[in-house]
Amino acid sequence: MTAIRGEDAERPRWPSRGLPARVLAVLVPVELTAVVLVVTDVVRLPWDRATGMLALGALGLAALGALHTEMASGIDRVRRRGAQVTYFDLSTVWTFAAALLLPPGVAGLVVVAVYGHLWWRVWRPAGAKLYRHVYTTATVVLAAMAASVIVSSDSLTAAAGLGGASQVVGYLSLLLAMAVYGLVNQVLVATALALTSPHRPDWRRLMGDWDDHVLEGATLCLAVLAALAVQRHVLLALLVLPPLLVLHRAVLIRQLEERANTDAKTNLLTAVAWRGRAHRALTRARRQRGASAVPSRC
Structure with a gap:
């Protein structure tokens, strides 16, 4: 998922002071909208056995996300230091899987748990500003909730079926959810970066290059496989971790090559x-x- 990278200027760690009004006009509404939507959706859930199963599913995905972060934390720190403007992390595998399997509000809670752990283990040691990570988390929450509205676990099951019209609808729902998930996050992050840039924004650069979008597409595909595995048995999702770590290293090699080719x-x-x-x-x-x-x- 796209995260704000940029240069860490001498600013406070929280956006309440020192940021231009035009930046706060984007950051604050996005963050408040994410909080309100998550709380509203979670409060409306009935307190029954089905909700308990949803809570267990959310805990399982959050635990898998934390395990992934622990296994790839060293690589992520190197990748983040080498990123220029935007940074594409691979936590999409778990946050988009949550969007496919869980109601919107519960999926948002999974995002908060995954990105909270990611902040503690990767971003904070790398010296990232907290207000940037909070905003990035809010954009991913909104992206996951938007995708969750479009697609459901039933659509996922239909897409994995044996054929027929329902399977076609399931495929189309998955593709639309992928597009919406990536677009919501990238547009919100690019908008914040454009407002903080002292120069005329280069939107092509802010939205990421072709390799970044291919990487995001690969993580979304892995997320679908992870969601299907969780539907069968949560431990089967552990099989997603080895190819995910290989993908981490492949991206790191590309980044190191770019740094070696540039003075x-x-x-x-x-x-x-x-x-x-x-x-x-x-x-x-x-x-x-x-x-x-x-x-x-x-």
């Missing part, structure tokens, strides 16, 4: 990286019988 002081390509890109551009030009050029600035 830390000038933020320009190193000589080796420049030669490599120039060679690929010339090879592509020869293959396509075209031309290549280096743009210059006067």
Whole structure:
């Protein structure tokens, strides 16, 4: 899921002081909306055996999320330090699974539990600002609740069925929920980043590049598999952890490659990286019988 990264300027850890009014005008309503929607939905749940089973399911997903964080905390700290503007964590596997299996408010509570543990184990030791993490958590809560409204555990079961119209509807519901989940979070995070930027915002950069969206799509697919596993038996969801850790390491390798190809002081390509890109551009030009050029600035 997308989280605010950026540069940690000398600001207080809580947004009540030192932040521009235009930023607070986004942060405060989003956070209050998330709190009100979660509390309202949870309070309306009946106190019966079914609610007790929902609570157990929520605890199971929160525990799996905490286990995932513990196993990948070292990698996450390195990834977060190397991120530029936005940071895509892989907790989507558990928060989107909660959106598929649980009512909206309960799914929001799972998000709070997962991101609370993530703050304590990853973001706080890395020196992240608390107000940013609170806002990020609120955006994920809203994304999970929006997805939970669109899709349900019955839709998930139908999608995993043997065929028929109900299975098609289940597939379409899953795809729509994936799109809504990612869009709500990314738009809210990008809006906050755009308001805090001293320059004209680059929305393409704020929304993440192609690799970021592919990563988010992969975690959403793993979330569907995790939800299906939990429906059968919660311990089966442990099988999602090995490929998830491999995905962590693959993303870290890509990040380290990008850092190795960029000079830390000038933020320009190193000589080796420049030669490599120039060679690929010339090879592509020869293959396509075209031309290549280096743009210059006067």
